[in-house]
Amino acid sequence: MLAFTLRRAIQAIGVMIAVGIISFSMFRFAGDPVNQMVGMDTSGAERAAIRKSLGLDDPVIVQFGRYIGNAAQFKFGVSYQFRLPVSNLLMERMPATLELAVCATIFAMLCGILMGVYSALRRDSWLTHAFQAISLIGISLPTFLIGILMIYLFSVTLGWLPSFGRGDVVHIGWWTTGLLTLSGLKALIMPSITLGLFQMTLIMRLVRTEMLEVMRTDYIRFARARGLTTRAIHYGHALRNTMIPVITVAGLQFGSVIAFAIITETVFQWPGMGLLFVQAVQNVDIPIMAAYLMMVSLIFVTINLVVDILYTIVDPRLRSTISRAH
Amino acid sequence: MTEPVLSVRNLQVEFASRRGTLRAIDSVSFDIAKGEVLGVVGESGAGKSVTGLAVIGLIDSPGRISGGEIRLSGLRIDDLPPEEMRRVRGKRIGMIFQDPLTSLNPLYKIGDQLIETIRTHLNLSETAARRRAIDLLAEVGIPAPEKRIDGYPHEFSGGMRQRVVIALAICAEPELIIADEPTTALDVSVQAQIISLIKRLGRDHGTAVMLVTHDMGVIAETSDRVAVMYAGRVAEIGPVQDVVQNALHPYAKGLMGAIPTLAGDDKRLVQIPGSMPRLSAIPRGCSFNPRCALAFDRCRVERPEPLPRGAQSVACHLYDSVPAESAA
Numbered sequence: 001m002l003a004f005t006l007r008r009a010i011q012a013i014g015v016m017i018a019v020g021i022i023s024f025s026m027f028r029f030a031g032d033p034v035n036q037m038v039g040m041d042t043s044g045a046e047r048a049a050i051r052k053s054l055g056l057d058d059p060v061i062v063q064f065g066r067y068i069g070n071a072a073q074f075k076f077g078v079s080y081q082f083r084l085p086v087s088n089l090l091m092e093r094m095p096a097t098l099e100l101a102v103c104a105t106i107f108a109m110l111c112g113i114l115m116g117v118y119s120a121l122r123r124d125s126w127l128t129h130a131f132q133a134i135s136l137i138g139i140s141l142p143t144f145l146i147g148i149l150m151i152y153l154f155s156v157t158l159g160w161l162p163s164f165g166r167g168d169v170v171h172i173g174w175w176t177t178g179l180l181t182l183s184g185l186k187a188l189i190m191p192s193i194t195l196g197l198f199q200m201t202l203i204m205r206l207v208r209t210e211m212l213e214v215m216r217t218d219y220i221r222f223a224r225a226r227g228l229t230t231r232a233i234h235y236g237h238a239l240r241n242t243m244i245p246v247i248t249v250a251g252l253q254f255g256s257v258i259a260f261a262i263i264t265e266t267v268f269q270w271p272g273m274g275l276l277f278v279q280a281v282q283n284v285d286i287p288i289m290a291a292y293l294m295m296v297s298l299i300f301v302t303i304n305l306v307v308d309i310l311y312t313i314v315d316p317r318l319r320s321t322i323s324r325a326h
Numbered sequence: 327m328t329e330p331v332l333s334v335r336n337l338q339v340e341f342a343s344r345r346g347t348l349r350a351i352d353s354v355s356f357d358i359a360k361g362e363v364l365g366v367v368g369e370s371g372a373g374k375s376v377t378g379l380a381v382i383g384l385i386d387s388p389g390r391i392s393g394g395e396i397r398l399s400g401l402r403i404d405d406l407p408p409e410e411m412r413r414v415r416g417k418r419i420g421m422i423f424q425d426p427l428t429s430l431n432p433l434y435k436i437g438d439q440l441i442e443t444i445r446t447h448l449n450l451s452e453t454a455a456r457r458r459a460i461d462l463l464a465e466v467g468i469p470a471p472e473k474r475i476d477g478y479p480h481e482f483s484g485g486m487r488q489r490v491v492i493a494l495a496i497c498a499e500p501e502l503i504i505a506d507e508p509t510t511a512l513d514v515s516v517q518a519q520i521i522s523l524i525k526r527l528g529r530d531h532g533t534a535v536m537l538v539t540h541d542m543g544v545i546a547e548t549s550d551r552v553a554v555m556y557a558g559r560v561a562e563i564g565p566v567q568d569v570v571q572n573a574l575h576p577y578a579k580g581l582m583g584a585i586p587t588l589a590g591d592d593k594r595l596v597q598i599p600g601s602m603p604r605l606s607a608i609p610r611g612c613s614f615n616p617r618c619a620l621a622f623d624r625c626r627v628e629r630p631e632p633l634p635r636g637a638q639s640v641a642c643h644l645y646d647s648v649p650a651e652s653a654a
Contacts, residue, residue: 217428218423218425218428218429219428219429219430219431219432221384221423222421222423222429222430222491222494223431224384224415225382225384225415225416225420225421225423225495226415226416226420226421226443226446226494226495227412227413227414227415227416227417227443227446227447227498228412228416228442228443228446229412229446230412232442232446236442237431237434240433241431241432241433314433315432315433316432316433316435316478316480317432317478317480
């Protein structure tokens with residue numbers, strides 16, 4: 001088990017180094033950083049001095065090593081536009097994005113699983129057909145459109161919910177949270193739904209298919225032959241067996257939730273990493289873009305690792321094959 | 327005379343399909359007494375398993391019981407409301423399925439599955455149910471049951487898993503066990519152990535057993551009586567010795583002729599020509615008539631009804647016209 005976790009961790013580090021190469025090369029292909037920093041009237045000698053002081057005349061491999069070394073300590077340099085350390089900027093923005101992503105995922109899982117189970121067990125009910133229709137909308141309408149429609153309905157027309165921002169936040173150490181104030185919670189509702197809708201339909205469809213599959217298996221038939229209650233069969237035996245693919249998808253989707261947050265954050269002017277990234281792209285603020293790339297990759301890789309470990313908790317068969325393999 | 331544990335009368339099971347209603351089981355009748363093992367034998371698709379599922383009330387849509395009645399110790403069970411039938415399943419009727427590898431939920435310890443079943447049917451505490459589960463595992467021959475009870479299904483071999491399945495089927499002391507091809511998926515050496523286990527349990531607890539199989543060897547070894555099914559009907563039913571040695575129905579004769587012996591005579595095994603008709607194309611008259619060497623005009627027109635013949639009962643026109651004495 002430990003060896004398995006360790007091996008996966010080493011693979012994860014390999015992936016992060018590969019991402020590091022890509023984000024490092026962004027600096028080299030997106031123009032001369034010195035030109036970005038100095039004015040038009042800076043002399044060649046001054047430029048060379050800056051270049052030397054920043055270590056930009058070292059061999060590429062040395063620069064890369066330095067970059068990775070710094071990145072491992074969460075030092076991503078200074079933002080061109082804000083003149084502030086990128087890691088500070090990201091840390092400031094991260095709580096907003098993570099809170100949004102977690103709320104969106106919880107919403108997606110909760111509604112997705114409930115709707116999926118219901119539509120698998122009551123295949124012909126009108127509610128099932130309604131769910132199917134909603135899922136079709138969720139899968140085919142683009143996120144920003146849903147966001148804008150919701151703003152129009154709930155903010156502009158009804159005036160129930162704020163149309164942008166995070167509301168009031170509370171500081172807990174370096175973390176800022178909107179979960180503890182009413183306006184913060186209200187501000188979370190629409191962005192979470194917008195961001196989570198796609199995942200919700202995905203999970204609902206997945207749960208439905210898996211559940212129908214599991215209900216046909218021999219052990220469900222045997223459970224019925226043993227006279228177990230319908231409740232125990234559906235929720236104890238069938239649902240648990242559908243959870244493995246659901247955990248995988250939901251876990252892997254959490255990464256894309258964070259990545260897709262760029263759009264939702266732009267629509268709702270949500271002060272998170274995604275919005276920071278969009279601003280960085282507009283201003284060719286490469287340190288932020290590179291750092292964002294690294295951060296999102298790190299989150300992806302971590303989630304992958306966690307999902308792999310979660311599997312073994314849900315499915316005892318994997319636990320023993322893993323320990324046998326080592 | 328004591329009441330039979332299971333009494334099936336004129337059972338009919340139909341499946342609605344796109345091309346009309348298919349009758350999978352047609353006027354099947356049989357009894358099983360306390361402590362008796364009834365073997366149900368026939369080719370694939372003869373309706374053996376469907377009969378078993380009908381008795382335990384697990385015929386799924388689009389299938390349904392469309393006629394006849396099933397009584398368990400006198401109580402009619404084919405028309406019970408679902409919730410009451412659920413209480414009968416597992417408590418009064420235990421069922422064992424063909425494939426022990428897929429019968430157990432892979433995500434739960436076998437102990438949890440046993441305790442869950444026990445506590446569903448019997449009013450026992452968690453600890454008492456666990457004690458009972460360990461005793462059951464010991465009874466079905468699982469070594470070191472107090473240790474193995476915390477094992478997951480994949481940690482058991484096929485034969486051991488079938489023992490667990492049997493423990494699950496008998497955990498509330500049912501009056502009737504339906505074993506649907508319990509040995510088909512197992513090694514030959516394990517088959518014999520499982521069969522003798524089922525037999526022993528039936529004897530020790532006075533449980534009636536309905537043993538569904540296509541293996542005549544298993545039937546001859548285990549059963550007290552045997553029912554030969556063909557195309558959804560009972561062709562012949564009677565004490566196992568009589569049917570094996572002196573089958574009356576031409577189809578049963580053919581089946582018995584197809585049992586290889588160890589005696590070493592190198593006679594070719596008898597083969598029944600043709601194959602069983604599909605449900606959608608059951609011939610008029612006796613459903614066996616196209617394959618029967620002895621068929622005559624009446625067989626092609628009129629469906630034979632079961633006729634008593636000594637201890638046996640046979641559905642064949644051959645025995646209708648002939649007086650009883652000369653039939654044997």
